[in-house]
Amino acid sequence: MSDTDNILDIQNYSLSYASKAGEVRILDDIDLHIKRGEVLGLVGESGSAKSSLANAIMRDLTGKVANESGKILLCGTQLVGLDDTAMQDIRGNRIAIVLQNASTALNPTMTIGDHVIETLQQHGRDSAEGLKSLAEDFLNLVGLPDPAAMMKRYAHEVSGGEKQRVVLAMAFACEPELILFDEPTSALDATTAATLLDLFIALQHRTGVSALFISHDLGVVSSIANSVAVIYGGRIVEHAASDELFKEPRHPYTRSLLASLPRPSDTRTGRQLATASSRAAPRIGPVPACIYAGSCAWHEPSVCDRDVVRLPSGVDHAVACVKSVDALRQPQLAGNPAARVFAPGATTDTPVLALQSLSVNYGRTGFLASLRGRSSVVHAVNDVSLSLSRGETLALVGESGCGKSTLAKTLAGLVSFDGKLLRSGSPVSAIDQDYRARVQIVFQNPDSSLNPRHSIGTILKRPLVLYRKTLNARERDVEVGKLLQRVQLPEHYADRYPHQLSGGEKQRVAIARALAAEPEVIICDEVTSGLDASVQASITQLLRTIQSDSGTALIFITHDLAILRHLAHRVAVMYLGELIELMDIHELDKPPYHPYTEALLSSSPSVDPLTLTRRIRLHGSLPKRTERIVGCAFESRCPHRLGEQCATQRPPRQSSPDGHEIQCHIDMQQLSSHTPVWRDLETRTET
Amino acid sequence: MSLGFLLKRLSSLVVTALIVSVIVFGITQLLPANAATMILGEYATEDALATLNARLGLDQPAWVQYWHWFSGVLHGDFGISLRTGQAVGPTILSAFGNSAILALFALLLVSLVSIPLGVLAAAKRGRPADMGVSLLSYLGVSLPEFVLATLLLAWLASPAIGLFPASGYVPFSEDWLRALHHIALPVLTLTIVLTAHVSRMVRSEMVDTLESDFVRAARLRGLSRKRVLYRHALPNSLLPAITVIALDIGYLIGGVIVVEEVFSFPGVGRQLILAIQNRDLPMLQAGALLMAVTYAVANLLADLAYGVLDKRIQFE
């Protein structure tokens, strides 16, 4: 089996750490190999130990090792058992690693140039022109403009995307045989991540380096990997060529993972998201025969538990499951349209909430700063007008810093604003208790929004005490039980504390807290980001159920466009504090788009065998947030920039008869003629 | 570091000094016995007291008195000592010079010893060297200066051993060797206590830095252990260490007061204790103000050093 073509060969590798509770299995019986020039994607949800594999290859084990066995071979050299000194020649030289958070990966007291130079120097690289020019070459290679100037800068002086490029330059600097990517784009915005992925693909083609690409994002992996391994509970459950695996997933776990991922084609096919999430795999105690047994719908003890289920070797599409492919055919989900049609006026004509020219400015200019003509006022939200009808879901999308969360906080009464705010047609002069009861907010991270010192019961009772004053103590207890039921949690959770709940359960509690006030509007600020796909799908489902039961209007804020089709009626796109586009959800699939929306849609990778995504990448830099923008905010990065007018004149707001609004100098008619972002791969066969 | 940063820090020093002067003046105003009673004794007549009060300006409102005192201080006039009847200024300034010698020697030794100790402990975390340093520093931070000083005195200055003089002071201008001999024990006391504290801080800063992402990233680029330690971890731990040392000057000043008392060393601390014991108001005010301002200046210097060294502080 020892193929000389294999750069990396992992054989029967197992690792466990010692803990207070006993031995914890981290990685179990891993068999993987990466050929020369191959990019292997490793996908798994949180807690699957996917990063631990990269750490094991790097010999940088984070816990106290209880047991370690098997082989990790780099071109035939066994790495397991090598000490730190021996690994020095391998790390950075033969295997490089790109870590998730580039913002903390650079030493704040050293220049970027010194970082690259010391790496080259350590591994004995040099060139005729000297180390400095060699380092500049590598900065040039990763597409950093003006490498000579970049060499002298410090980490805090460059943007997040640039930092990740520097890290990439260091990874390629010693021409390693293998590069490990540990969630390299997860901390970046979609449009930035997309350009970085393109860069990596180009560099990989040029150098022929092998790579292990670890990510929780199947869309990203599908766009970059030749083959994909799926990891669950520290075991590889499926390994196949990328196309093959995404087109025809076989392991029940892989299937459920893919079934919960939204696709661009969902609107057409009416596909629904699976909401059944997999339980965490057992890590302590006896080794189960099949690691997925606890969550598997097809689990039959007599068949599945006879022997340890291993990943077969020597086959192209390896599945760690004893059942035949046919036995696992999924029952098809009901095919009703996924995209939501909302008929305004069906319930009420008065918008439940309306914003007229709403602006939010942060910060003040200090005395010294004003003397030097510097302003530190940030225009977080600029002249936004919107309305929200009863029972409607309005999605607010945009990248970090676009002002969407500020807008959410403003509507929740946490930030003061200029402009007009109307509730059910009457102007809101002050954010009072009545307004607060009607407009509730759910925050992104329940670890932050639920006070760790309060029990779930206490958390849910507070809004009852504040808004539903007629209830007595016993009625409140009953109501808490009802609220937990509505978010599909058991009633006895009232006695628990947040840290005893899973991430998805915590977010359900946060939603229940918002429901307690019986609000007309719930603002959901990135409530599904940070959750695994299946949990995200079930939270989305829950929000839909709540909306259809109570007619609550939702403002759903997200940076993830894929999920919109399963939730939103209308989409509002924000860029640098401005509302640049407002459209109906089914206009998402066809032009016209604002040029930014177009790029944003194109940048969000998805696993969809039915759709081809057109590539649009953004270049150029964002203006400073303290600058007052005269023209169009997107002008500096726009691929369709018309000319001077974009920089000097405020773009007009154009609207079509069906309520589609675009703020752009380019005529809407012309925008309509752009090629759609998504191309349907099976149009002919379907119709 | 920008000019704005410098101006901002300097103005904050001035504000701090002003507030401190008000506090020092305010507290001493609350003293039960007033100056006139001090001078004339407890059996003075009402008339005599009133006359003297008027002469000293003590019958005026507090803010007027403050202004008299403060404008005097600005001109270097700290008033007349109620105990000795001599000008406070020259006395306190010469005492301050003596104290500064103690403090500076101690500070120098502390910096030389504690940073390597802290780095060593962090680099050998969990190993015997670390345990040893931790144990010693626990002892050091738990021993008040006066106990250590008294024990050192009882041991090294005892007639049987007689390595050092038990008390007193010789100016450096007179005989620098004997001067060193005299300050050895006080400086040793201050150094031991402060080293324990600072090396603990340096160790914990260093441990945090060693666990940070960029140090891990450096290690995973195959950089040598030495380079990771000295080029990546150390510079990033030294910056906070500067602040720690500056804050510890507060402890140092407290230590100086105690040590001067134990070794009968003629510094500000001893003047201060004498002033408190004798209710010598002007001396008390001068000593306290001088010490507080010294501390504030030390913190300012640390901030400026931080600003110069840390590339991230370019503005505000």
Next chain:
Amino acid sequence: MNGFRRTLSALVRTPQGAIGLLLCLLLLALTLFGPELAPRDPEKFHFTARFAAPSAEFPLGTDWYGRDLLSRVLAGSRSTILLALLATFIGTVAGAAIGIVSGFLGGRADEIMMRLNDALMAIPSLLFALLILSVLGSSSINAVVAIGIAFTPGMARIARSVTLQAREFDYVSAAKARGEGTAWIILAELLPNVISPVIVEATIRVAFAVMTLATLSFLGLGAQPPSPEWGLMIAEGRDHMFRSPWPILVPGVAIALVAISFNLLGDGLRDALNPQASS
């Protein structure tokens, strides 16, 4: 109570925590029963046994009047430890209240309060205590008040910085968005999350209070003779230090032991309450 038990079990798992807790419990017992445990009358003179070295009769030796040092140290434990706890309590409660309110209010109010606080912190705490004592006059209880006040600015700064961190959490935003009153937000949302770092700091400060209290007595500004206060015992023993080291050594070691115990307990608590370590 759940959280308390968890903290306790995490505490005894760290070596410093386990030793510190044990020592502190022992000291607490000493404080409560110390004077009763004393084998002899601490004030009784034994002129035949002046400057005695430790022996079966006088386990820790005697002083210049032939008083039993063990009995004197035990008798002094109550005043030293209890008063140090009291001083720390004053400083902690006052400092935490100022720090939490200032951190919660933010903006101008915070700026003014912290500027004043920083100015107070610019006075080294021993000097501050001396200044206060010069007003109040020398006595044990005045020394306690002085230390309590001198500790307040430092504690306020710590409580404020923890509050600023806690304030960033969305549970505070959620409470504001819900329309909760200031009292609820400070007492129910912030306080439970701010309290543990404050307790850690307070524990370490007990060690500091013991040392400062002894220092003040040593300087003649705290306890007055013939009290068996430890700092005072050392001050008095200085006159005879070349004849016998025991009258200095015994209370000196006692002070160091108490300080070490609270330092260990504080460090153990810090590790036990550290959210990163517990996960």
